[in-house]
Amino acid sequence: MIVERSKNPFILEAFTKTKRKVQLTQNDWKDYKWQLNNSIKTIAAFEKLTGITFLEREKEEIEKTISKFPLSITPYYASLIDKKNYREDPIFKQAFPNPAELEISKCDMRDPLHEDKDSPTKGITHRYPDRVLFLISNRCAMYCRHCTRKRKVGDPDSVPSREQILAGIYYIRKNRSIRDVLLSGGDPFMLPDEYLDWILTELNRIKHVEVIRIGSRIPVVLPYRITKNLVRILKKHHPLWLNTQFNHPREITPASQEALKRLADAGIPLGNQSVLLAGVNDCPQIMKKLNQKLLQNRVRPYYLFQCDLSEGLSHFRTPIGKGVEIMESLVGHTSGFAVPRYVVDAPGGGGKIPIMPNYIVSWSTNKIILRNYEGVITTYQEPDNYKPISCGRNCAKCDLQSNMEPKESAIGVEKLLVGSDGTISLIPEGNLRLKLREKWK
Numbered sequence: 001m002i003v004e005r006s007k008n009p010f011i012l013e014a015f016t017k018t019k020r021k022v023q024l025t026q027n028d029w030k031d032y033k034w035q036l037n038n039s040i041k042t043i044a045a046f047e048k049l050t051g052i053t054f055l056e057r058e059k060e061e062i063e064k065t066i067s068k069f070p071l072s073i074t075p076y077y078a079s080l081i082d083k084k085n086y087r088e089d090p091i092f093k094q095a096f097p098n099p100a101e102l103e104i105s106k107c108d109m110r111d112p113l114h115e116d117k118d119s120p121t122k123g124i125t126h127r128y129p130d131r132v133l134f135l136i137s138n139r140c141a142m143y144c145r146h147c148t149r150k151r152k153v154g155d156p157d158s159v160p161s162r163e164q165i166l167a168g169i170y171y172i173r174k175n176r177s178i179r180d181v182l183l184s185g186g187d188p189f190m191l192p193d194e195y196l197d198w199i200l201t202e203l204n205r206i207k208h209v210e211v212i213r214i215g216s217r218i219p220v221v222l223p224y225r226i227t228k229n230l231v232r233i234l235k236k237h238h239p240l241w242l243n244t245q246f247n248h249p250r251e252i253t254p255a256s257q258e259a260l261k262r263l264a265d266a267g268i269p270l271g272n273q274s275v276l277l278a279g280v281n282d283c284p285q286i287m288k289k290l291n292q293k294l295l296q297n298r299v300r301p302y303y304l305f306q307c308d309l310s311e312g313l314s315h316f317r318t319p320i321g322k323g324v325e326i327m328e329s330l331v332g333h334t335s336g337f338a339v340p341r342y343v344v345d346a347p348g349g350g351g352k353i354p355i356m357p358n359y360i361v362s363w364s365t366n367k368i369i370l371r372n373y374e375g376v377i378t379t380y381q382e383p384d385n386y387k388p389i390s391c392g393r394n395c396a397k398c399d400l401q402s403n404m405e406p407k408e409s410a411i412g413v414e415k416l417l418v419g420s421d422g423t424i425s426l427i428p429e430g431n432l433r434l435k436l437r438e439k440w441k
Contacts, residue, residue: 029076030255032225036141040073046096050078052086061099069150069312071097072143077221080250090248090280094144101145101312110151112309114349123160123168127349129411130179134168136160136199137185141222146277146316148308148345152186169202176208184215189225193233200237213241215273220244220251223259235266243271243302247281249290257297264298271302274340276323277316278307284329291330291338301340306355309347320344320355328357332373 028034040046043062047053054062073095082089111117115125115133125133138152138159172178181203188196203209218225234240242263246252264270272294274281281287291301304326307317323342330339343352361369366382410418416426427434 030224032222032227035074035076035222035224038075039142040075040078041071043071046071046073046078049075050081050083050086052081052083062097065097065099065101069097069101069145070143072140074142074222076224076255077142080253088279090277091250093280094146094247094277095142096145098145098315100315103314104311105314107309108311108314109309109347110311112347113148113345115149118349121167121171123164124171126171126175126178127351130177131182132172132178132180133182133184134172135185136165136168136183137188137190139185139190140187141190141218141225144217144221146275146307146313148310148313150310150312165199169199169206172203172209173206179208179210180213181209181211182213182215187216187218188214189216189218189230193230196230197233197236200233200240204237211239211241212237213243215243215245217245219256219259219263220246223253223255226259226262228262231262231266234263234268238267241269241271243273244299245273245275246290246294246299247274247277248286249293252290252293252297260297260299270297270299272299272340273303273305274301275305275307276318276326276342278318280316282318282322282326284326287326288330288334288338291340292334295335295338301338303352304340304342306342306344308345324355324357327355328373331357 040049043054043059043066077091077095080091081095082091086092118125118127120126123135125135127133140147172181183199191199200212203212234242246256260270272291274287274290276282281290287304294301304323306320306323307313309317327339327342342355344355345352359370359372361371361377363369366384368380368382369377370380371377409415412426415421415423
């Protein structure tokens with residue numbers, strides 16, 4: 001099998017219907033269409049390709065898992081598995097079905113982030129005021145076992161039609177508050193070049209859309225898809241940003257490095273959104289090494305996600321304390337831009353909540369006591385003559401900046417800090433105390 005760091009020949013016997021052995025060339029191996037056409041979708045194909053074998057009782061349990069959550073691995077990604085220690089291998093764990101996926105805990109949800117409920121039109125999730133998630137593809141090069149959208153894997157009803165894409169574009173066009181569009185899926189890079197070009201062109205025609213982002217795991221699981229033609233198309237649509245998902249240093253191979261180089265050389269800013277996964281990267285040293293290697297390849301660590309409460313992911317989830325421990329090992333211990341934001345994507349559609357170790361030890365009216373990554377305790381003296389700006393957020397009459405646009409109404413805690421409309425508290429719906437007040441009237 002062709003392995004990224006090996007010169008071993010690969011025999012195409014596993015992919016032919018005849019008994020005749022056919023030599024696979026490097027050109028075949030690096031053809032992303034060949035990779036997709038020969039994706040591993042059965043246990044038998046996986047065993048034949050990798051040489052890894054399972055007991056019959058294991059196969060029965062794995063088949064049950066595949067019947068609910070399908071199997072699909074690119075030969076490229078499968079080639080990265082350490083066959084001698086595959087059960088503990090981080091590549092194997094992310095790619096191959098685990099019967100633990102059928103253990104649905106009471107807190108698991110089909111749609112934990114309420115992407116479907118926050119959807120004004122099919123394929124669009126509009127949760128934040130100025131940006132939307134636009135699902136333009138339901139196909140992935142590989143079915144990641146930790147996917148938060150496992151409910152959509154293999155579902156023919158979730159394939160976006162051209163009409164659905166047009167409806168999403170229309171929604172974005174008519175909502176002038178939307179300045180940022182995140183294209184996701186599935187994987188946008190599974191679309192044909194011309195079709196992706198059309199979508200990007202239509203979005204670029206919307207004047208209030210300032211930036212387009214693409215979320216893709218293709219550079220990790222199928223780097224050969226990052227062709228010169230694809231990059232040429234992407235380069236036409238700046239400002240364009242790309243976030244990918246490397247979860248372990250071993251995923252950074254010569255092939256993925258070449259893909260990242262092509263994207264970066266085309267002027268596309270690259271970010272990485274890792275998912276914290278038990279048995280894969282729940283180690284401070286692994287995460288530090290991953291982020292440092294990403295920087296070497298011009299990829300900025302952006303997020304470290306706590307694993308979502310999607311169905312079948314319990315075995316991947318770690319305590320949040322593990323994520324805080326990892327952050328403690330990063331802040332101050334390596335370059336600041338090698339430190340991602342650790343976030344919990346709140347169940348129920350609450351959005352991303354950042355979590356950090358506590359560096360404030362204490363606080364008074366004019367002094368803050370802080371600690372650094374070494375445990376050094378220090379003080380910061382607050383200014384005695386600071387005069388706060390009390391403008392009531394009347395941005396239309398602001399004389400600080402002539403090019404400022406009016407600020408939209410504040411929400412959440414920001415609303416309490418501004419105090420422009422007299423709001424002094426945020427009270428949850430169904431508050432018992434207020435119900436009693438109404439009863440007493």
